Amino acid sequence: MSYRCIHLLESQYLKRAKLLAGEKKLYNAIRWSHVAELSKNPGDVIPCLRSGDCLIILGEILKENPEETLLFLMHKAIGLNLSAVIIYQSDYLPHVPINAINAAKEGELPLIYLDSEQPAITDLVSEISYRIVNNDDRRIKGQHILFDIMTNDIRDKNAFIASARFHKFELSLPHQAIVISLSITKHQTDMSEWVKRSSQVVDFIESICKKTLNRYFEKALMASLLDSFLILIPKNQFDLPINKIANMILNELQEYKDKSSFNIGIGNIYEDLNDFHQSIDEAKQVANVAYKLGISNRVIEVKDMLIPLFIVSQINNPLLNELIELNIKPLLEIDRTEKTNLFETLSVYLECDKNISIAAEKLFIHRNTMSSRLQKIEQIINKNFLDINDCFELQLLTIFYKLAFSDRQSI
Secondary structure (H helix, E strand, O other): OOOEHHHHHHOOOOOOOEEEEOHHHOOOEOOOEEEHHHOOOHHHHHHHOOOOOEEEEOOHHHOOOHHHHHHHHHHHHHHOOOOEEEEEOOOOOOOOOHHHHHHHHHOOOOEEEEOOOOOOHHHHHHHHHHHHHOOOHHHHHHHHHHHHHHOOOOOOHHHHHHHHHHOOOOOOOOEEEEEEEEEEOOOOOOHHHHHHHHHHHHHHHHHHHHHHHOOOOOOOEEEEOOOEEEEEEEOOOOOOOHHHHHHHHHHHHOOOOOOEEEEEEEOOOEOOHHHHHHHHHHHHHHHHHHHHOOOOOEEEEHHHHHHHHHHHHOOOOHHHHHHHHHHOHHHHHHHHHHOOOHHHHHHHHHHOOOOHHHHHHHHOOOHHHHHHHHHHHHHHHOOOOOOHHHHHHHHHHHHHHHHHOOOOOOO
């Protein structure tokens, strides 16, 4: 099992540490630790860091402009996809500024603060190094390669391919991404329990993926995050369709005895290493777009989501936003003030191809109630459900609203 941020917080050295941000990413695997003060100035710290590293700040690196320098390092840590940042209280930084905490929260970066019982830096670094080194080297190396690809952190393509080949990963072949996104009910009152439960589900996903993929692949790259599981698969000699593999994984996942649902997104296949991150981005996007549209327990490819993906690209289009104000917001306002359900009624009716009986059954209401609601909707927004153009416009707007404004997320 990888050495993760959550294990770091459980160690004897950080039992009194305060977690200021990044609860969702406590499952991040730690690649290596780096002490900022080993560099002469803040700008020299950045070239030493790679995705998955844990940055430790003792304080002296901040001596010139503490708050400004810390914020600079925080933004760089987020951009590089570091696993965590640990800050020691010091004379240069007696407390962590709120803007640094907010940046970590926004970037979902675990921010750990040591203001009492600070361990010797040599002890902390030794603890992290020992735990990492004693893990499965090839598996951890595969995660690090995948994180570098995901953040497009490839400085020398040929050297990167050669290094991966040493660990039996062949990146000269075309690759395609699978992202398994999970949905778990979040209990606001107990974040630690929610994180623990999420970690258990991700561990289950990993075991299923390894069991399934080992039948066909030895060179697939896999990495787990708290809310998703990433797989980058090389072109296989069996010419087995990737959606068939994904459906095999999904069938196994649905045996999980918990109130969790899964979506599996599949990105396009790319020939060049420098483009592999696009397949990961595409797979993540289609899986999460599906959740926003109320779809779960499905395998979704990019070609299945072309219209929703196009709509996502138009989120800042002023004309679409004006149409939302005219046709969707009035229904939402009535739903809010009168405790009705007009927007969902409209959305389900259009999803059911305007079949009143099927839509009513899906909403668990009588057919007559459904008809009454639809008449009310027509009056409020001045539309006619017999007009094909009105229906097309409303279907487009309901999808656009769910994608642009709905708070439904994968986790």
